[in-house]
Amino acid sequence: EADIYQTPRYLVIGTGKKITLECSQTMGHDKMYWYQQDPGMELHLIHYSYGVNSTEKGDLSSESTVSRIRTEHFPLTLESARPSHTSQYLCASQFGGEAFFGQGTRLTVV
Amino acid sequence: AQTVTQSQPEMSVQEAETVTLSCTYDTSENNYYLFWYKQPPSRQMILVIRQEAYKQQNATENRFSVNFQKAAKSFSLKISDSQLGDTAMYFCAFIHTGNQFYFGTGTSLTVIP
Numbered sequence: 001e002a003d004i005y006q007t008p009r010y011l012v013i014g015t016g017k018k019i020t021l022e023c024s025q026t027m028g029h030d031k032m033y034w035y036q037q038d039p040g041m042e043l044h045l046i047h048y049s050y051g052v053n054s055t056e057k058g059d060l061s062s063e064s065t066v067s068r069i070r071t072e073h074f075p076l077t078l079e080s081a082r083p084s085h086t087s088q089y090l091c092a093s094q095f096g097g098e099a100f101f102g103q104g105t106r107l108t109v110v
Numbered sequence: 111a112q113t114v115t116q117s118q119p120e121m122s123v124q125e126a127e128t129v130t131l132s133c134t135y136d137t138s139e140n141n142y143y144l145f146w147y148k149q150p151p152s153r154q155m156i157l158v159i160r161q162e163a164y165k166q167q168n169a170t171e172n173r174f175s176v177n178f179q180k181a182a183k184s185f186s187l188k189i190s191d192s193q194l195g196d197t198a199m200y201f202c203a204f205i206h207t208g209n210q211f212y213f214g215t216g217t218s219l220t221v222i223p
Contacts, residue, residue, distance in 0.1 A: 042216055090155065094205075
């Protein structure tokens with residue numbers, strides 16, 4: 001398995017709370033991505049980064065924000081969680097035309 | 111715009127038999143990569159097989175092989191001798207030099223004992 005880690009794996013949180021989903025990779029890859037995926041459904045790109053201090057929004061509009069201060073770290077933050085944010089969030093890095101995925105964070109907002 | 115289409119939301123196959131998952135894509139690029147990724151239930155997404163567009167020879171990885179038809183923009187995955195562990199969502203994906211992945215909607219494959 002690839003060296004890309006997401007924490008937490010599962011999170012249940014109340015509406016209005018601020019949360020940060022962590023993603024780290026030890027491979028030194030410049031390109032990293034966040035995808036949102038509902039169960040059994042397609043992946044939607046919500047953010048990506050091509051290197052330190054580079055972040056862009058993806059195809060799917062999202063109320064989340066990301067930062068990329070270090071190559072290995074690409075956290076995603078929700079300032080005020082809502083039930084509509086309930087989903088699985090997948091982090092990935094890319095090198096040499098191949099994507100490496102973390103195990104995902106399954107977020108439930110109640 | 112780039113798109114990836116998987117027209118089979120769900121499929122099933124008897125253990126030890128062969129199944130083919132379909133994928134078509136649309137792009138104006140000439141140099142790109144195509145992939146099949148596997149996502150088992152509650153497990154990490156992993157790469158199954160990869161094909162470079164400039165290669166005419168179809169990629170093969172053990173029981174997994176592809177039928178790459180560049181002119182038709184078709185990229186199907188054949189799984190031979192299906193095993194219970196093959197049960198998963200399968201995503202077809204495409205990347206070109208723009209470095210952004212495009213995924214299909216997935217095919218849920220169930221291997222029946």
